[in-house]
Amino acid sequence: FLDLCCGSSMTASLLGFLAPRCRVTPVDIRPATCMPHYKEAGLENVRYLCDDMTRPGFLESLAAVVEEVALPVVVLGMHCCGALSVVATQIYNQLPQCKAIILCPCCFLRNIDLKRAPVLMPEVPQSLLAISEVSDEDERESYYGRWAAGLAALLPEASCQRLDEMLTPCNAIICAQVGWRKR
Numbered sequence: 001f002l003d004l005c006c007g008s009s010m011t012a013s014l015l016g017f018l019a020p021r022c023r024v025t026p027v028d029i030r031p032a033t034c035m036p037h038y039k040e041a042g043l044e045n046v047r048y049l050c051d052d053m054t055r056p057g058f059l060e061s062l063a064a065v066v067e068e069v070a071l072p073v074v075v076l077g078m079h080c081c082g083a084l085s086v087v088a089t090q091i092y093n094q095l096p097q098c099k100a101i102i103l104c105p106c107c108f109l110r111n112i113d114l115k116r117a118p119v120l121m122p123e124v125p126q127s128l129l130a131i132s133e134v135s136d137e138d139e140r141e142s143y144y145g146r147w148a149a150g151l152a153a154l155l156p157e158a159s160c161q162r163l164d165e166m167l168t169p170c171n172a173i174i175c176a177q178v179g180w181r182k183r
Contacts, residue, residue, distance in 0.1 A: 002027060002066070002098075004053065004077045004088050009035050011078060016043040023069045025049055027062070053087045054120055059094060066097050075101040083113035086121040089154040092176065100177040101158075105151055106170045108143065123154060141169055148172035 001019070003012040003026040012026035013036055024046045026035070031050060038046040049065060051058055066073055075098055077088035085105040092101040109129065113120070117129050128150040145162070151174055152160035158176035 001025065002062075002073055002075050002091065004075065004091070005080045005084055006048075007079060009048070011076060012046055012048075013038070013041070013043065016046040020045055023047070023071060025065060025069070027051060027053065029053070053084055054116065056119075058087075059090065062091065063095055066095055069097075071097070072099040073097045074099065075103075077101070077103040077105075079104065079106050081105075081107035082109045083116070083120055085151050086124055086154070089151060090121075090123075092155060098178075101155060101175065103151065103155075103174040104170075105148055105172060105174070106168075108147060125150065137169070144170055144172070148174065152176075 001012070001015050001022060001024045003009070003015065003024065006012050006026035006028045007030075009026045009028070012024050015022070015024045016038065022045060024043075025048075026046065027049045029050065029052050032048055035048045038044075038048070049062070051061060073095065075088060075092050077085060080088050080103065085103060088101065088103050092098045109117075114129055117124060128147060148160050148162075152158040155174065155176040158174055160172055160174045163171045163173055
């Protein structure tokens with residue numbers, strides 16, 4: 001598993017306990033000192049990667065980690081803000097070891113994302129390169145729906161569903177799996 005934008009690493013820790021024969025790689029820009037002590041907790045299968053996902057060369061560095069593990073990969077992006085959701089799709093699309101992705105985009109693009117868009121995310125259509133800073137909830141809801149659908153379109157055979165059970169307007173779950181067909 002690759003747990004992107006892992007924050008405090010709760011998901012990665014849980015996966016480490018529930019899937020002890022799998023390798024879990026939480027990824028975040030936070031210093032390792034902010035992460036749980038996996039080995040002390042008996043989680044030998046969890047190894048933290050402190051890196052900036054928007055840094056030039058990040059995909060190559062991550063590819064080396066994935067190759068070292070030599071197992072199929074499930075990409076998890078449960079809190080990827082703005083351009084980081086696009087980077088998650090790039091990881092899934094570019095690393096052949098990636099077999100599935102679960103993405104829950106939480107935020108829209110920021111001004112800094114737009115400035116770096118031509119280099120960081122050239123595959124994103126111009127129509128999605130907009131920031132919704134409107135105060136009207138209906139407009140924000142509409143933009144988020146387009147943003148989530150646009151992210152799903154970057155993934156082959158992806159499904160995008162809005163889950164009312166999630167107590168947030170940013171409630172899309174995007175899933176794709178190698179060889180899986182949309183229904």
